């Protein structure tokens with residue numbers, strides 16, 4: 001069952017220092033999105049991201065992924081609309097990927113795996129005063145998920161790819177500015193699935209409104225290979241481990257409904 005495979009992952013993956021089973025976990029992520037079981041919701045509004053590239057501040061390797069962090073002390077880079085009732089502030093984006101192009105995404109669509117998945121993480125600034133507070137609350141976070149496919153080179157991503165060697169080791173950080181995260185969104189952001197879920201890494205809190213884009217973006221094989229050149233390990237550790245397969249296994253839906261913004 002999903003539960004046992006979660007234990008298997010915990011045994012194999014160095015990345016799990018958190019709780020193996022989220023307390024009372026009945027809305028865990030990621031999930032498999034069964035397209036024919038999703039329910040069209042005509043009341044879902046268009047999503048309105050409004051990002052200011054000047055809020056981009058740094059990139060760091062946290063030992064699970066690399067995070068591009070945004071200054072979220074003011075309402076400069078926000079997300080509204082879609083399934084969201086409140087205003088959400090962008091705080092970071094990161095990716096999950098595999099060691100091969102055959103797998104790497106966290107969510108799947110009718111069991112289809114993608115080589116990687118982008119997560120753009122926002123917190124509810126109408127209800128909470130900072131990310132660390134929102135991450136513990138039921139309607140605290142909104143994460144946009146975008147699938148990556150291998151194809152043509154993504155020109156906007158290249159600025160990010162070029163700086164990754166500078167954050168090769170865990171806990172390394174470099175200044176990174178004037179990056180517009182909107183360039184990583186697909187051309188069509190009106191078609192998405194949405195469901196109530198959780199963080200996919202510790203603390204695994206059930207705080208996330210997930211918004212998964214139907215349309216993927218394309219990156220080149222060479223660009224994804226640079227992601228795989230990152231390391232889970234810090235510079236001091238003798239054994240260097242490639243940062244690959246940093247995804248969680250799918251969790252059971254447990255009666256949840258996945259809504260779609262399109263028919």
Ligand SMILES: CCOC(=O)CCc1ccc(S(N)(=O)=O)cc1
Nearest residue numbers: 119121135143198199200201203
């Ligand atoms: C209390 C501090 O909590 C954190 O730092 C959680 C960060 C965190 C943010 C987003 C995600 S994901 N993969 O579900 O988009 C996982 C973990």
Ligand SMILES: [Zn+2]
Nearest residue numbers: 094096119200
């Ligand atoms: Zn993630």
